[in-house]
Amino acid sequence: MPLIDQVQKDMVAAMKSKAEARLSALRMIKAALMKLKVDSPKPLDEAAEMQVLKQLIKQRQDASEMFRKAGRAEQADKEDAERVLIESYLPAGASEEEIDRAVAEAMAETGVTSQKQMGVVMKATQAKLKGKTVDGKALSEKVRSKLS
Secondary structure (H helix, E strand, O other), X not given: OOHHXXXXXXXXXXXXXXXXXXXXXXXXXXXXXXXXXXXXXXXXXXXXXHHHHHHHHHHHHHHHHHHHXXXXXXXXXHHHHHHHHHHOOOOOEOOHHHHHHHHHHHHHHHOOOOHHHHHHHHHHHHHHOOOOEOOHHHHHHHHHHHXX
């Protein structure tokens, strides 16, 4: 089932159960997916849908952080709840062991030893972790620490 159809189905369930916060977050997800669908000349594929979800998650993380700095914990909690809901539509995340193994394999395959060529290792590692959710910032820190 395409992601947009799943979101629509979940929206109907949220309306019936009168879950306003969940409904609001689902509407935001659907709006972002529909915008991409309208803007893109080609049909949506799973990678594009996942990219939209990752962008929405990043926005929620940034907003939550800003609200906490401003002393608005209630608003930050709302953003965190939306982020958790959005993350539920992403595939399972890669475990620390899987990430470590993928980085080690990528470094062995590429033969890279200097930080100047970190991009090569990153690209190879991401290819090995394809289909799993990985935080790019955490991954780059892990690769950087292995190369130094």
